[in-house]
Amino acid sequence: MAETKKIAIIPGDGIGPEVIAEAVKVLKKTEELFGYKFETETGLFGGIAIDETGTPLPQDTLEKCQRADAVLLGAVGGPKWDNNPKELRPETGLLGIRKALGLFSNIRPAVIFDCLKEASTLKPEVLEGTDLIVVRELTGGIYFGEKFRRETDNGQEAVDTCVYNVKEVERIVHQAFQIARNRRKKLCSVDKANVLETSRLWRETVNKIAPEYPDVELEHVLVDNCAMQLLRRPSSFDVIVTENMFGDILSDEAAMLTGSIGMLSSASLGEGSFGLYEPVHGSAPDIAGQGIANPIATILSVALMFKLSFGYHEAGDAIEKAVKSVLDAGHRTGDIAVDKSKAIGTTAMGDLIVAAIHK
Ligand code: IPM
Ligand code: MG
DSSP states (O other): OEEEEEEEEEEEEETTTHHHHHHHHHHHHHHHOOOOOOEEEEETTHHHHHHHHSSSSSSHHHHHHTTTEEEEEEEEEHHHHHTOOOSHHHHHHHHHHHHHHTEEEEEEHHHHHHHHGSSSSOHHHTTTTEEEEEEEEEEGGGGOEEEEEEEEEEEEEEOOOOOOOOOHHHHHHHHHHHHHHHSSEEEEEETTTOOHHHHHHHHHHHHHGGOTTTTTTTEEEEEHHHHHHHHGGGGGGGEEEEHHHHHHHHHHHHHHHTOOOOEEEEEEESSSSOEEEEEEEEEOOOGTTOOOOOOOHHHHHHHHHHHIIIIOOOHHHHHHHHHHOOOOOOBGGGGGOSSSSGOOOOHHHHHHHHHHOOO
């Protein structure tokens, strides 16, 4: 009998609850099939938490996450809260949970699913073989530096500070090298060292660490150039490591290469095996409550959780295989269907995947 793993489940806003429900079915199926034992606690977070408790990240939810072995998050945010003051915005909760749980590393894989190649806006021959991971620093940089406004002779002035210390750079870079070592052994470090001091420290630190990973080929690419190369030669990238803001932008770009953001999972990790897992897509308020959202990214987030936090590789592989077989059989939700009239709904897709998970 496997030890009990505690999972905090945070459905959040928009399509979050719908896609999470399908991921929970997958958890149940793997319990039956592989003898795992999961104990789940559900918490309020994001817009729904603002509505019900007056804060995007209630203490109770944070505590549920802190006593869990991993967190499964749906999505947060929506137009309803877009004009709220900063403390009452879902995004503030997201930044708060990352910081409070020490999740300094955000891992966003962008993989091309062969059967969905036609969904990308890039030519198939450019995409061929694309399989990359963006490793984004998640708790530092301009997101968390001092911010303020002041009056000047030219009117109000706003300041956002970008700060990085060596330790923050070292821990994320080590992690990226280790990920690269277990893949195609290529690491691309992205910065703006021709302009920014934080980037010069970043690059120096990467170069200092590199000799510890002689088996990994390292390149430094400036962020503007990287944005371009991602469109020109996506398949040449293996692991990209970068600071918070650059990673935010480049990971969206990388996700879009695949043409199917509804398929991509992500992990936010700290020290040790704890992690927060979530689909890359947002809360999609425009289609919320219609039962048509694609649950695959969330289901694949469970597979990622199994592998990275629990070491349940066999079940992780089984989930990925099940997704592939359902897609290969031609089943599609609306976002990835060529013939929209044949699209199936969220629950139908979840049920098909659950049925296709085998030991
Ligand atoms: C993301 C999102 C968030 C970020 C926003 C919602 C604060 O864009 O997870 O990439 O910028 O980190
Ligand atoms: Mg983003």
